[in-house]
Amino acid sequence: MNYIDYTDIEFLLIAGAIYLFIAATVAKIGTYRACGGIKAFIISIILTPVIGIIYALISPQKHLIKTVHYRCPNCGLEYVSKHKYCPSCAKEEKYCRLVKVSMKTY
Ligand SMILES: [Zn+2]
Incomplete structure (x- = not known):
């Protein structure tokens, strides 16, 4: 009768955790790309993270513009530059x- 080799199970668990971690990293790269994070993650799981990372990297970068505004809670005016108090x-x-209000636009 065969006995279960626990070192093998441990190895598989660690390998699986590393695999998921790498896939999650690929997904993070994917979120900044046109392909999207979820798609990059699925590809990493099914077709290995190596394919996933290539897929994410060849996908064009998102045009992410981060804009920061400063809104006055009293009058509702918005300013592009920082002021200590609302000039109006x-x-x-x-x-x-x-x-401070920050927005992300694509
Ligand atoms: Zn104001």
């Missing part, structure tokens, strides 16, 4: 701190 409200002697 400061004229009326109301010192409103601006709220």
